Amino acid sequence: MSSAVPYVSQDLPKDPPVTTFLWQVSSNPTRVRATGECPACRCVTTRVWEEYQHVPKGPAADGWKEFATGKPRYARCRCTTWHTGRPADADDGCGASFYVALPPQGLSL
Ligand SMILES: [Zn+2]
Ligand SMILES: [Zn+2]
Structure with a gap:
């Protein structure tokens, strides 16, 4: 919680993924947090x-399915x-x- 850390544009290694996040799912519309x-x-x-x-099919929908596969998801701070x-x-x-x-x-959506 310190602003002393300077901004650095960086991609952290994919492995290992961060395991400490809390996942929440809500519906109508489906939202994962x-x-x-x-x-x-x-x-x-x-x-x-x-x-x-309004976009029921397409790349976004495919990405959506990945929640069921358990693959780590990309996030930005x-x-x-x-x-x-x-x-x-x-x-x-x-x-x-x-x-x-x-x-x-x-996650089951
Ligand atoms: Zn920060
Ligand atoms: Zn950060």
Whole structure:
């Protein structure tokens, strides 16, 4: 929880994925939310996946299915802490992107 961590645009290694995030699923529309501590800056950050009901098919729908496979999902830090050096075109986060592990049993949507 420190703004002393400077903004660094970085992709953290895919392996191992972050396992400490809390997953929540809600419906109508289907929405998946993962909340946890960013592995880079240690701020709490939330990644949300939403179902866009006007696009029932296509790449987005395929990505949606991956929740059942248990594959780690890509997330970008979206913390609200001010990290020094954040570029003007970045609204939030510390610049880190990482992969979040799904629960061992996957998510049933
Ligand atoms: Zn971060
Ligand atoms: Zn942060």
